[in-house]
Each structure stands twice: as structure tokens, then as C-alpha cells.
Amino acid sequence: MCRTHIGEKCRYVCKDHEKVLCAKCLLEHKVCDFESIGPSLSHDSRKRWRHLLSRLNARFNKSNIISRRVKDTIDGLDNYKVKQIDDINFHFDEIIRVLNQRR
Numbered sequence: 001m002c003r004t005h006i007g008e009k010c011r012y013v014c015k016d017h018e019k020v021l022c023a024k025c026l027l028e029h030k031v032c033d034f035e036s037i038g039p040s041l042s043h044d045s046r047k048r049w050r051h052l053l054s055r056l057n058a059r060f061n062k063s064n065i066i067s068r069r070v071k072d073t074i075d076g077l078d079n080y081k082v083k084q085i086d087d088i089n090f091h092f093d094e095i096i097r098v099l100n101q102r103r
Contacts, residue, residue: 011037013045018052 002008008022016032035045
């Protein structure tokens, strides 16, 4: 299904931009080299699409790894923030205790 034109099926491939296209998208790529998707895809086209799918999967896996690292970093920062707030509160409580003793 087309991401731009909801409800439209992607039936073409723009070879110039390596994108799948619906009939409406095809109008925007009318000067491009395109091919119909279907059983008539050539061996070279299928091989190319397998290669592109492999690259896409690799990028997806890499983005998942980066996402996990970002989450771990955020969790670490949250823990650091809590510790710093606890330390600040401890020192303020100590200052207040000392000041109250001097009254």
C-alpha cells in the first residue's frame, strides 16, 4: 500500500529513485525509468530487489541497535539525575541541620 496515497496499491518501481509507486505517485515520476511490479519482473530486477531488501534489513537492525543504546543512555542519565538530586537534598538537609544548631 502507498504511504502517500492511502488505499492505493503500489504496482510500479521507480528505478531512478529505488522507490515503489502507486499509479498516483507514478505521475510524479513520469520522466523516470520505471517497471511494473508483478510476476513479469526480470531476474535482474528480482536480484536487485533482494539486494535492496537486504540493505533495508541491515539498516533496520542498525537502527534497533542505536535505539537500544539511546534508551540505555537515557536510563543511565535518569539514574544519574536521581543520585544527584539525592546528593543535593542530603547536603541541603545537612546545611539546615547545622543552621538549626546555631540558633
